[in-house]
Amino acid sequence: MAPAGTERGAGASRRKFYDRAFAIFGLLATFVGLITLSALILDLALDGADRLSAQFLSSFPSRFPEQAGILSAWVGTTLVMLVTASTAVPMGVAAGVYLEEYAPKNWLTALIEINIANLAGVPSIVYGLMALGLFVYQLRLGQSVLTAGLTLALLILPIVIVATRESVRAVPGSIHEAAYALGATKWQMVKDHVLPYSTGGILTGVIIALSRAIGETAPLITIGALTFIAFLPGSPVKAEFPFISFDWLMSPFTVMPIQMFNWVSRPQEEFHLNAAAAGLVLMLMTLVMNGLAIYLRYRFRKRIRW
């Protein structure tokens, strides 16, 4: 019996060794991802930090790398995001609320749900092709801020819908029933109870979606965004009546990632430094937005006690 016993003992200790070895191996695997992320940020910071200055933020692109800046790019990004958010948020929240609170169980609802799941796998550049054919040429919206904003809105719509559904689903049934018991109609119940309770979750999803939209490059190149823009779109505020102008919607534009792409594809090293600086600003926007989303998720999870 003794040899068999030690053999079994040896087998067990070997299995335990593999088990522990995998624990270390797994930790190392996660480090590959984390180290890449840090290397990327460090690389950008080392290359680009010197170029980052007030002048860089307030200058137009230029043939001379040391005079070039990202003014038209960050203004363009802001305006495009304005259009994207004001389209995708109402549509996405409405669709999410419909699917959770109203939708009957039938083939049409099933079709909508399968479709939303599939849209998440469609490459972003395909949205760009669709926008080029539909918005630019069929609807004649041109290669404008409006086209870009709508394109990105469609791109992030599934993310907003999924986030809305998840947070609406988390509102307990007792809240619904309490509202009905007091004579509320369905919409009153949704508007006064479900939506306020799920705002935190929806907001988190919207921020994540917008941070993805900010970094999108390919669909905007496809609709024909220009890479060299040395002017700003018309101001949305005017001195004379009616004080608000929407001319900027139809203006040509560039955005941060396209500006960075333009610089990184040039052979001169000085432009690569500009690209790094632009990348640094872009990363900062993304990290701040994601940090905010993580913080909001944490806060709302802690605060709500049903």
Next chain:
Amino acid sequence: MNPSNYAETAAPAAAQRLAGLLARRLGEKIIEALLFLAALSSVGITVGIVGILLYESAEFFRHVSVVDFLTDTQWTVLFTDPHYGIMPLVTGTVVTSAVALLVALPLGTVIAIYLSEYATNKVREIIKPALELLSAVPTVVFGYFALLFVTPLLQRLLPNLPGFNMLSAGIVIGIMIVPYVSSLSEDAMKAVPVQIREGSYAMGATRLQTALRVLVPSAFSGIASAYVLGFSRAVGETMVVAIAAGQQPNLTLNPMEGAATITAYIVQVSLGDLPHGSVAYQSIFAAGLTLMLMTLVFNIAGYLLRKKFREIY
């Protein structure tokens, strides 16, 4: 108040209440209709995508025969002697995606097993959001990183590596899609009922044995969807390949060379000034349609695989 007076005031009040009720009902219906339209708009997106791709590709195939498109070995749409063979773009796409998946699938699966079976809650709470940041980085930044950091690094190991190559682009895409693979696979493993896990432990299995022989097979359908999503991301990735892999169509399976992918070609053509309605303009839609068909084939394959190995508890 005498009775007749009461009747005179009550009738209009009741009518008013009824009108209010009807208005409210109507309002409810209108709101429901609006919400429904918003939900239906997502189907409109798909219809728009498929419609535009098919419409413009049909125009393209009026000039170019499908046989040429599939068999010609050159893609030189913008040259004076144009060739329209999609093959070089397809091989470029397949090679970069293959490199990316060789990185992402093993790494993502190991991370998923580690996070779901080994990591303490505290470690997981820190590592998961940090990994997810990786997928939030703008792809153009990854392109910069591939061209100006990873390629020079690889050139130290492989001195003959050209400045534009598919290897570096593929590796970077692979790391970029790790969070997609790991997070979905982990969810699938977490969803395996606890009795199955405990049954394995009760038989004396270690965590590793439980993970590899019990959890991975049980969660296979979920892991397969994670892999399919990873593939879709890799095939559709644009900026990294447009920046780091060069934009020359090149019929090769060697990842050490530079080549254009389908997506890189679309970007390259879109950067120029394309006359609407020209064959070159239509060619990007034909390329986009090919891309969609490639992802569709893999999604269907993934669906069949999942159906075959589906475990129902």
